[in-house]
Amino acid sequence: MQTELADFIRDTPAGKEAEEILRKCVHCGFCTATCPTYQLLGDELDGPRGRIYLIKQMLESGEASAKTRLHLDRCLTCRACETTCPSGVQYGRLLDIGRVVVDRKAPRHGSDALKRSLLKHFVPRAGLFGPAMKLGRLLRPLLPAVLRAKVPPAHAAGVRPPVRHRRRMLMLEGCVQPATAPNINAAAARVFDRIGISLVAADKAGCCGALRFHLGDVAGAQQEARRNIDAWWPLLEAEGEAVVMTASGCGVQVRDYAHLLQDDERYAAKAARVALLTRDVGEALAAESARLLPLLAAAGARRGKARLAFHAPCTLQHGQQIRGVVEQLLATAGFELTPVADSHLCCGSAGTYSLLQPQLATRLRDNKLAALGAGQPQGIASANIGCITHLQSGTQLPVRHWIELLDERMN
Numbered sequence: 001m002q003t004e005l006a007d008f009i010r011d012t013p014a015g016k017e018a019e020e021i022l023r024k025c026v027h028c029g030f031c032t033a034t035c036p037t038y039q040l041l042g043d044e045l046d047g048p049r050g051r052i053y054l055i056k057q058m059l060e061s062g063e064a065s066a067k068t069r070l071h072l073d074r075c076l077t078c079r080a081c082e083t084t085c086p087s088g089v090q091y092g093r094l095l096d097i098g099r100v101v102v103d104r105k106a107p108r109h110g111s112d113a114l115k116r117s118l119l120k121h122f123v124p125r126a127g128l129f130g131p132a133m134k135l136g137r138l139l140r141p142l143l144p145a146v147l148r149a150k151v152p153p154a155h156a157a158g159v160r161p162p163v164r165h166r167r168r169m170l171m172l173e174g175c176v177q178p179a180t181a182p183n184i185n186a187a188a189a190r191v192f193d194r195i196g197i198s199l200v201a202a203d204k205a206g207c208c209g210a211l212r213f214h215l216g217d218v219a220g221a222q223q224e225a226r227r228n229i230d231a232w233w234p235l236l237e238a239e240g241e242a243v244v245m246t247a248s249g250c251g252v253q254v255r256d257y258a259h260l261l262q263d264d265e266r267y268a269a270k271a272a273r274v275a276l277l278t279r280d281v282g283e284a285l286a287a288e289s290a291r292l293l294p295l296l297a298a299a300g301a302r303r304g305k306a307r308l309a310f311h312a313p314c315t316l317q318h319g320q321q322i323r324g325v326v327e328q329l330l331a332t333a334g335f336e337l338t339p340v341a342d343s344h345l346c347c348g349s350a351g352t353y354s355l356l357q358p359q360l361a362t363r364l365r366d367n368k369l370a371a372l373g374a375g376q377p378q379g380i381a382s383a384n385i386g387c388i389t390h391l392q393s394g395t396q397l398p399v400r401h402w403i404e405l406l407d408e409r410m411n
């Protein structure tokens, strides 16, 4: 695609990156067929190719309209289009650039601006989010439906094993997950403990920065990345082999620290090292197959078969390009995975999307639940707290993180 970017951006790092991405796109439209919002709305501008045109137009003219913002806002950032694209167009990066520019050129006002500001300042702070979740549980029947769906009943975390093994890996606790489903991190710690690895949490680490980043607050996301790097660095230098992510949404963000801090002289090298050592929990376990698989096979034989539908989050299958790894672990542990049609499609959770675009998110959730339920599973498993909460709000079937199921099987 030929481009002639406007002066305001042409010679900036973002402009150069955008230009390189735009030049790769050959307008073939293959990506459109796998885009969830195009499938729902049938409008070219609600598909990747249309959004690429809108971003190009904005970067060339230096002007943005409410229409540009609307179509960019409706994008889930699921990156299914990247998986489909034969030309390697990094749509996600282009969208990140486009969103920052649109916010600058066509600023938000009123309730839209307020909602985003509240989300940005409130959700990533575990110290605020935890008490709010407790209060939300007390007031659950009085909450509006869109918020009620984000307040699941309380679950006990169970016992977390002491740090006792020579082999150690860091684990990001996250901001939303400890208050929403504390058993996920505890279950991960128990599974790793059984194979001789202690998962260690760094007290001063916090939100991965994804939420702020996707709400256009790049400086805030960079600050969160620096804080996490500072918290992890002494442990990584001393003994930590990897940084394990139990939420795939955090995993994709922390892997991107290298890019996020590439122009920061003090942090660029550390960020690149952290990104390199970041592992999704499934990936980290699969690398320990010699010790893990016999335990899983024994657990499967002891517990018998159970029918399970697995929903691979977009941040796992498209963002991190990890496919089939979790499924293999679950199958070894005796789960019979039911077929799921259109498994590449997003469930509608997508970070804050289900709060900012509730109608589209609910339609995507209901379509996803129909596909997950088609094989008559006894439960649903996923790998990201956002997807788990969002899916659970629309079904009576239990929706759990797969690591919890593995932990229960091994008990």
Ligand code: SF4
Pocket: 034, 035, 036, 037, 038, 046, 047, 048, 051, 074, 075, 076, 077, 078, 079, 080, 081, 082, 091
């Ligand atoms: S990221 Fe997802 S929703 Fe956005 S254009 Fe690509 S496929 Fe469509």
Ligand code: SF4
Pocket: 024, 025, 026, 027, 028, 029, 030, 031, 032, 048, 049, 084, 085, 086, 087, 088, 089, 091
């Ligand atoms: S599939 Fe890739 S090259 Fe084709 S239109 Fe989509 S982004 Fe452009």
